[in-house]
Amino acid sequence: xxxxxxxxxxxxxxxxxxxxxxxxxxxxxxIMEVCGGHTMSIKRYGLSEMLPDTIKLISGPxxxxxxxxxxxxxxxxxxxxxxxxxxxxxxxxMLRIPGSISSLGKxxxxxxxxxxxYSPVEAIAHAEKNPSKDVVLVGxxxxxxxxxxxxxxxxxxxxNLKNLYLLSSLKTMPVAMRAVLESxxxxxxxxxxxxxxxxxTGVEIYNFIPKEFGLPCTISGFEPIDLLIAIYDILMQIxxxxxxxxxxxxxxxxxxxxxxxxxxxxxxxEPCDANWRGFGMLKQSGLQLKNEFKNYDASLAFNxxxxxxxxxxxxxxxxxxxxxDEPPSCKLxxxxxxxxxxxxxxxxxxxxxxxxxxxxxxxxL
Amino acid sequence: xxxxxTIQEGNGGKYSQKLYEDVFVPYLGKQTFSExxxxxxxxxxxxxxxxxxxxxxxxxxxxxxxxxxxxVNGIVNDLACSGAIPKYMTSCFxxxxxxxxxxxxxxxxxxxxxxxxxxxxxxxxxxxIMAARELDQLIISGSGIGMFHPNKPKGIEFLQQxxxxxxxxxxxxxxxxxxxxxxxxxxxxxxxxSDCSSIAEIAQKAMExxxxxxxxxxxxxxxxxxxxxxxxxxxxWGIEIFEESIPVSPEVRTLCEMxxxxxxxxxxxxxxxxxxxxxxxxxxxxxxxQYSVGKNAQKxxxxxxxxxxxxxxxxxxxGRKIIDMLGYDMLPRxx
Numbered sequence: 001x002x003x004x005x006x007x008x009x010x011x012x013x014x015x016x017x018x019x020x021x022x023x024x025x026x027x028x029x030x031i032m033e034v035c036g037g038h039t040m041s042i043k044r045y046g047l048s049e050m051l052p053d054t055i056k057l058i059s060g061p062x063x064x065x066x067x068x069x070x071x072x073x074x075x076x077x078x079x080x081x082x083x084x085x086x087x088x089x090x091x092x093x094m095l096r097i098p099g100s101i102s103s104l105g106k107x108x109x110x111x112x113x114x115x116x117x118y119s120p121v122e123a124i125a126h127a128e129k130n131p132s133k134d135v136v137l138v139g140x141x142x143x144x145x146x147x148x149x150x151x152x153x154x155x156x157x158x159x160n161l162k163n164l165y166l167l168s169s170l171k172t173m174p175v176a177m178r179a180v181l182e183s184x185x186x187x188x189x190x191x192x193x194x195x196x197x198x199x200x201t202g203v204e205i206y207n208f209i210p211k212e213f214g215l216p217c218t219i220s221g222f223e224p225i226d227l228l229i230a231i232y233d234i235l236m237q238i239x240x241x242x243x244x245x246x247x248x249x250x251x252x253x254x255x256x257x258x259x260x261x262x263x264x265x266x267x268x269x270e271p272c273d274a275n276w277r278g279f280g281m282l283k284q285s286g287l288q289l290k291n292e293f294k295n296y297d298a299s300l301a302f303n304x305x306x307x308x309x310x311x312x313x314x315x316x317x318x319x320x321x322x323x324x325d326e327p328p329s330c331k332l333x334x335x336x337x338x339x340x341x342x343x344x345x346x347x348x349x350x351x352x353x354x355x356x357x358x359x360x361x362x363x364x365l
Numbered sequence: 366x367x368x369x370x371t372i373q374e375g376n377g378g379k380y381s382q383k384l385y386e387d388v389f390v391p392y393l394g395k396q397t398f399s400e401x402x403x404x405x406x407x408x409x410x411x412x413x414x415x416x417x418x419x420x421x422x423x424x425x426x427x428x429x430x431x432x433x434x435x436x437v438n439g440i441v442n443d444l445a446c447s448g449a450i451p452k453y454m455t456s457c458f459x460x461x462x463x464x465x466x467x468x469x470x471x472x473x474x475x476x477x478x479x480x481x482x483x484x485x486x487x488x489x490x491x492x493x494i495m496a497a498r499e500l501d502q503l504i505i506s507g508s509g510i511g512m513f514h515p516n517k518p519k520g521i522e523f524l525q526q527x528x529x530x531x532x533x534x535x536x537x538x539x540x541x542x543x544x545x546x547x548x549x550x551x552x553x554x555x556x557x558x559s560d561c562s563s564i565a566e567i568a569q570k571a572m573e574x575x576x577x578x579x580x581x582x583x584x585x586x587x588x589x590x591x592x593x594x595x596x597x598x599x600x601x602w603g604i605e606i607f608e609e610s611i612p613v614s615p616e617v618r619t620l621c622e623m624x625x626x627x628x629x630x631x632x633x634x635x636x637x638x639x640x641x642x643x644x645x646x647x648x649x650x651x652x653x654x655q656y657s658v659g660k661n662a663q664k665x666x667x668x669x670x671x672x673x674x675x676x677x678x679x680x681x682x683x684g685r686k687i688i689d690m691l692g693y694d695m696l697p698r699x700x
Binding site: 004008010013014017043045050106109110118359360361 | 551622
């Protein structure tokens, strides 16, 4: 596949690894890959064990499932339990996140009408095919997913669908990245910035990182060569004593971003405060439906009783999301908590730090 | 909390394993639901292979086959992997009221034709009808009997350092075919053909050539990655495979990339993976190459002491990663 195989090329990988070895600092440095997709690629292609020992990669808060607060999972469960005539449309991974007392997967196995979608657009078809039922689309994700979900709302309005709703916990990336840097939990030397978020937003949203925190940033693609170029670029910035936002993923990202997608996004949504697992409430870090679209908001339209929150006490997903801890420091990791029986969201999502670590990391051998 | 059966317990991976262990093994014993494909029956001084399987697939007709051809090949391949020459089978049809008679005829016709081609005789059968909506269209269940070949696989306890691991061709075609058939809107106009076919001839060929076959298995649900794990789970042996030698068609490779599937966990219906003594692989593969189902046979790895109980893949990138059994997947009812 063009633009994919050439970025997996073995010789290219070896050349880059040699360059990185040549440029590797003597002292230990930490680079955060913010995006969950990057975490997965790093583990899938075995990159972290091929890098010099002094370069440590830390996973960041860019896995949408992982940062979804347990409160939102409970809200989805409560919705399903209390609205039997509804169809819930969701990405598959949401089924497996444990809520305080149950999970969507469990409810589905007991007969609840929960439909797994590959694209949020499928919600439109479900609404059209089932006019006597309410169809509620679950909105999780960042700037990458939000425009598609916004497009579903716009399409629903255009088609005058009266049975289509959104239950949303959409978030935006920069505020969480600032929270990581301000928390001081982990001292970073550079950030690999999300590829697909940047394709929508452009680069401006990261300017505060070099400016206020003096850290080099590189926006990377998801193939092994992309990531190695990004790491090399960060090393070069460190070596030269500069910090700026560079784009490695030029075949997808340009500095202005995708303005059409942004326009759709902000036609439907506006920023709001949002609750993140790992960070708690972060100001202006979420997306809520604008007033003129409030009639699509399932949280207003339906009876969704509050559930008393109960987190698994041993689970350290919260500090893993902030980059403050790594999976092996968790007492539950690999013993109680496995991909088949996840205690926290980082073990659920394919992009989750714990799942990636558990499934692929040869350091477990 | 009330325990209920969940759909992933049917995917052939870890969850299915746990279902056997929790519910079936306590009453029926380990052998009944062991990963091996057929039981060994002793009648006087003769040994027979005996297997059972059931088939539920959505859609019933897919590129490269239908539930009828799937049933025959499923039973034939189970017998073949256990080291037997398939001889007789049964087929039971459980049908939903309201199901099209023409469609049923078509399924039965292709089941009969496939059995003839596989040289297995259908000797008994049954039909049951269930009321509308008590069943989704059609389920086929069957059993098969075969005669063991003298060089049948010796068993896991005979594994040794450097044993070679073979596969007869491209993996993942069946799983991808069903995924696309079920989601036509995702890739309009494109299709991938299922590999649904018999591997009995090449299994027999391998046994004629080599006395050193340790184990053979058809990696269906759960895919090659799950089967390799089943081979060495709980043993002192590990498996090392090489990403660049695993045969995958460019279409399936690209689609896996698009959808985030691991091809090692996609189902196959016409694949045979065998562990054979060091040095026997080349001759077997050359023989397999003469058959249409063995044209793209490859040696994909080795048995090793290095990773006890684990399957590790050496990646094209130069790195390594652990290959686990299939855990959760979104594609139930595929065979």
